[in-house]
Amino acid sequence: MKITLLSIGKTSNKHLRSACDDYIKRLKNYIGFEEVLLADIPLGNSAAPQVISAKESERLLGKISGDSFVILLDESGLELKSGMLAKMLEDSMLRSVRQVVFIVGGAYGVDESIRKRADKIISLSAMTFTHQMARLIILEQIYRSFTIIKGEKYHHEGKF
Numbered sequence: 001m002k003i004t005l006l007s008i009g010k011t012s013n014k015h016l017r018s019a020c021d022d023y024i025k026r027l028k029n030y031i032g033f034e035e036v037l038l039a040d041i042p043l044g045n046s047a048a049p050q051v052i053s054a055k056e057s058e059r060l061l062g063k064i065s066g067d068s069f070v071i072l073l074d075e076s077g078l079e080l081k082s083g084m085l086a087k088m089l090e091d092s093m094l095r096s097v098r099q100v101v102f103i104v105g106g107a108y109g110v111d112e113s114i115r116k117r118a119d120k121i122i123s124l125s126a127m128t129f130t131h132q133m134a135r136l137i138i139l140e141q142i143y144r145s146f147t148i149i150k151g152e153k154y155h156h157e158g159k160f
Contacts, residue, residue, distance in 0.1 A: 001092060002032035002099045003142060006063055008056050008106035009040040011132045023139035030146040035135075036063060040106045049108040057111040060103060068099045070118045072110065073134055077121035082155060086145035088120070102142070104134050 011017040020035075027033045038059050041052045064070060069092055080088075092100050103114060115121065124137050147154035 001097055002034065003027070003089075004033075004068075004099060004101045005035045005104070005135065005138065005142075006038070006060060006101050007036070007104035007131060007135055008038050008060070009131055010037050011135060013132060016132050016136050020136050020139055023136070023143050026143050027139070027146065030143075030150070033142075038063070050111070052106070053108040054111045054113075056106045056108075057114045060105070060110065060114060061117060064101055064117065065099065068101045069097045070101045070103060070120075072103045072105075072114060072118035072121045073124060073138060074105070074109065074115075074121050075123055075126075075128060077123040079123045079126070081157070082141060082144050083148055083157060085122070085141055086148035089142070089145050090149050102138055104131050104138065106131060 011020055024033060024035060038056070041047070041055055047055075071088075089100065103110065103118070105114070124134060124141075129137065144155055
């Protein structure tokens, strides 16, 4: 199985970028992993937010193969505990899913076409994060998932 993090916009903050790169390096010890960053449509553009979201969503859809298992990160999604995400990824491996794609939308989110394509919609928190921070958080959670699957000592839930 391969995991792809597909998102809009780059991580311009050098500290966040460095942390993202660290988790990507760690993840590659467990699974094939790829980060695909698509340029965002500038917010200064005169287009309405819905138009920007639709254009970005169309570009995202163009990068997803038909047999991919797609997980959209969205504030309205289901909040999962780390162990539940690990179980979802482990189940995907057991079902021989070829590719899992996590999607982080741009500043205006994604449109309905992405929601319809998503196999799961999850939320990182009831709070809102920048898409740059969301990328770092989901990278850490994917890494955490593999340490849970492998029974390693990174995750300490319920062990206090």
